[in-house]
Amino acid sequence: MVSTISGFSLILFIAAVASSISAAPSAALVGRKVFDVRSYGARGDGKTDNTMAFTKAWKDACQWKGLPRVYIPFGTFYLGAVAFTGPCKSRISFIIKGTLLAPKDPNAIKQDSWIIFRYVDYLTVSGGGILDGQGSYSWPLNNCRQTHNCRALPMNMGFQFVRFSRLTRIKSINSKMGHLNFFSVQHFDITRVNIKAPGDSPNTDGIKIGSSNHMKIHHVDIATGDDCIAILSGTFNLDINKVNCGPGHGISVGSLGKFKGEKSVQGLIVRNSIFNGTSNGVRIKTWPSPGEPNLVSNFLFKNLQMIDVQSPINIDQRYCPNPPCSFQSFSKIQIRDVKFQNIWGTSTAKEAVKLQCSKNVPCKNVQLFNINIVHRGRDGPATSVCENVGGWIGGKISPPSCIR
Ligand SMILES: *[C@@H]1O[C@H](CO)[C@@H](O)[C@H](O)[C@H]1NC(C)=O
Numbered sequence: 001m002v003s004t005i006s007g008f009s010l011i012l013f014i015a016a017v018a019s020s021i022s023a024a025p026s027a028a029l030v031g032r033k034v035f036d037v038r039s040y041g042a043r044g045d046g047k048t049d050n051t052m053a054f055t056k057a058w059k060d061a062c063q064w065k066g067l068p069r070v071y072i073p074f075g076t077f078y079l080g081a082v083a084f085t086g087p088c089k090s091r092i093s094f095i096i097k098g099t100l101l102a103p104k105d106p107n108a109i110k111q112d113s114w115i116i117f118r119y120v121d122y123l124t125v126s127g128g129g130i131l132d133g134q135g136s137y138s139w140p141l142n143n144c145r146q147t148h149n150c151r152a153l154p155m156n157m158g159f160q161f162v163r164f165s166r167l168t169r170i171k172s173i174n175s176k177m178g179h180l181n182f183f184s185v186q187h188f189d190i191t192r193v194n195i196k197a198p199g200d201s202p203n204t205d206g207i208k209i210g211s212s213n214h215m216k217i218h219h220v221d222i223a224t225g226d227d228c229i230a231i232l233s234g235t236f237n238l239d240i241n242k243v244n245c246g247p248g249h250g251i252s253v254g255s256l257g258k259f260k261g262e263k264s265v266q267g268l269i270v271r272n273s274i275f276n277g278t279s280n281g282v283r284i285k286t287w288p289s290p291g292e293p294n295l296v297s298n299f300l301f302k303n304l305q306m307i308d309v310q311s312p313i314n315i316d317q318r319y320c321p322n323p324p325c326s327f328q329s330f331s332k333i334q335i336r337d338v339k340f341q342n343i344w345g346t347s348t349a350k351e352a353v354k355l356q357c358s359k360n361v362p363c364k365n366v367q368l369f370n371i372n373i374v375h376r377g378r379d380g381p382a383t384s385v386c387e388n389v390g391g392w393i394g395g396k397i398s399p400p401s402c403i404r
Helices: 002-031 051-063
Strands: 032-036 067-072 076-078 082-085 092-096 099-101 113-118 123-126 130-132 155-160 163-168 171-173 180-183 186-191 194-196 207-210 213-223 229-231 236-245 251-256 265-276 280-286 294-309 311-316 333-347 351-356 363-375 383-387 389-398
Touching: 032 051, 051 067, 051 082, 051 092, 155 163, 207 213, 229 236, 236 251, 251 265, 251 294, 265 280, 280 294, 280 333, 294 311, 311 333, 311 363, 351 363
Parallel strands: 032 067, 067 092, 076 099, 082 113, 092 123, 099 130, 113 155, 123 163, 130 171, 155 180, 163 186, 171 194, 180 207, 186 213, 194 213, 207 229, 213 236, 229 251, 236 265, 251 280, 265 294, 280 311, 294 333, 311 351, 333 363, 351 383, 363 389
Antiparallel strands: none
């Protein structure tokens, strides 16, 4: 009796193992599915409006349980404004092999970015393709250098409320305003991305990040007309490694202190990067406004080469891009625990190291370690400027530090 039961359950056990072996691989094969935009009517002729086709392909892929991939083959795909919205049923890939072409007219895009991914987790955007914003048609309309109330033009690609995701091997060119926009994004890797627009194209920030955390930007080349990377309110734990920046305005934190409800920016590393022909290297900028108190802290800028950079190290708490500004008030933003280590190269302006902090809340614990920036000009060697800054120095410091 006992042996019969155990013999019976052994057979059941073998049957269960056998069925799981045969079922597992076929389930995975069924799960993997390509959603080629051409099967939804898309055409890579540079003229056909592919907005509907892309939207339908995304919707089907997003509902697929398994491993869906939206696939855009080689070719030039004209695309209007799109929002690829989740949540999706599974991890999802968006593979761009060809070129996506934006409308020339910015009025055709009534959202903050031309291509938006929103409320998606476990997304991969990759494929080696190109996002062409066709910005040269709208740059002449940009009057943001003349007026504060200028109209915002769309950025090339935006990620909003996206988590555990990555963007890799994509090129963004000639955006109307900025190229890549991240808002409320968590655990996101940007790698092997190439960003390109002329150095004199207006407001073409490379990567703009706000209210986001746990992001990595590695092996990224940025040549553009505004900040290579702009880090805004509410961003923490951001690791920037091996970035080439230039032309452009450098890597900036801020501007901060202009709007209500801004959050702190904490935990930033910028390392092993090259700034070539940029107006700034690494910069923290806050308005001299009587705004709300805020904190900027725990930054490390390490192993950075500056090639003909106007202002390689720049803390600017009297940020005023369009003078005249009122300097009656002082920034209420506390900057503290900021380290600059192993930064070398050349500056085109005499004041190579600028640490101009707020009279209201002086900078605390700013550290300089092994700085060697050379300025060659009739106006003499490089200098440092300090205002309201406390901290310490170590290693060799040139130009001589003014921190005391
Ligand atoms: C810096 O930029 C100049 C001008 O574009 C270029 O010729 C040079 O090779 C660049 N240097 C480095 C080290 O990338």
